[in-house]
Amino acid sequence: MKQKLYLYTRFERLWHWTQAFLIIFLLLTGFEIHGSLEIFGYEKAYLWHVYAGMALVILTAFAIFWHLTTGAWRHYWPVKEKIPQICYYYLVGIFRGEPHPFEKRPDQKLNPLQRLAYLFLKLVLFPLQFVTAFLLLSYQWWPALGISASFRKVAYYHTAGAFAFLFFLIIHVYLATTGKPWYSHLRGMILGWEEVELR
Ligand code: HEM
Structure with missing residues (x-):
């Protein structure tokens, strides 16, 4: 039996x-700055990259405030249960039509x-990207x-972070399409409500 659950607030x-x-x-403009893409032109790519980066920093500050005040940070607290079963599911079970070992509530x-993937993103990748960005932007004030x-090493870490974000994005988009039907997780993140199989 399926039940509709309200999972994601506005x-x-x-x-x-x-x-x-x-x-x-940021990936598109960043890889244009890096020289791997040609879309907006270097000058615009640079300026828009910095604006978008600042917007992401502000958005992240709001999100941290929201998670702390609502208690939603608890969703990211790591737990050990069922990790081997979930790995098995994504490597084998999913291709055999087996049910997901975890029940969403x-x-x-x-x-x-x-939980582990998002915690790593929030505690390692975002800070890496923000700290290296701050350093790249403040280059002329380094002596002071x-x-x-x-500078090259800092830019290298910022680029390595960008590759990690790209890797995360590809896996994330793939996993977002593994619901039943395939668009059920996506619809949940658009409308807030998701149909979940009850055990
Ligand atoms: C997910 C977040 C981000 C991604 C994926 C990303 C990606 C990139 C990439 C691939 C480059 C080229 C690096 C190089 O070739 O040396 C770059 C450069 C740069 N990024 Fe980001 N970036 C992110 C966040 C930010 C933020 C938050 C800011 C600051 C507000 C920022 C500021 C810069 C600056 C100033 C450069 C130019 C560095 C230089 O002068 O060579 N980035 N970014």
Whole structure:
């Protein structure tokens, strides 16, 4: 039997899609700065990259505030249960039509593997990208700030972070289409309501 659950509030949906748009735009403009793409022209790509980056920093500040005040940060607290079963499901079970080992509920929206992946994104990848971006932007003030690093090395870490975001995005989009029917997770993140199989 299926049940309709309200999983994503209006703020979460707005945050999710704005973040998705900004990250894709940052990847496009960033790889144009890097010299791998030619879309907007270098000057525009640079300026828009910095504006989009600042928008992402502001959005992230709002999201942190929202998660702390609503208690929604608990969804990212790591748990050990069922991780091997979930890995098995994504590697084998999904191709045999087996049911997902994790039951989604409003009080546990993320499966243990998602918790770990998103926690890594929030605690490692976002800070890496923001700190390296701040360093790249403040290059001329490094002597005054007492920073002695190599600009090339900082740019290298920022690019490595961008590849990690790209890798995450590809897997994320694939997993977003593995619901039953394939668009059920996507519809949930657009409308807030998702049809979930009851056990
Ligand atoms: C998901 C987030 C982000 C991604 C995927 C991303 C991606 C990239 C990439 C691929 C480059 C080219 C690096 C190179 O070739 O040296 C770049 C450069 C740059 N990014 Fe980002 N970026 C992100 C966030 C930010 C943020 C938040 C800011 C600041 C507000 C920012 C500011 C810059 C600047 C100033 C450069 C130029 C560095 C230079 O002068 O060579 N980026 N970014």
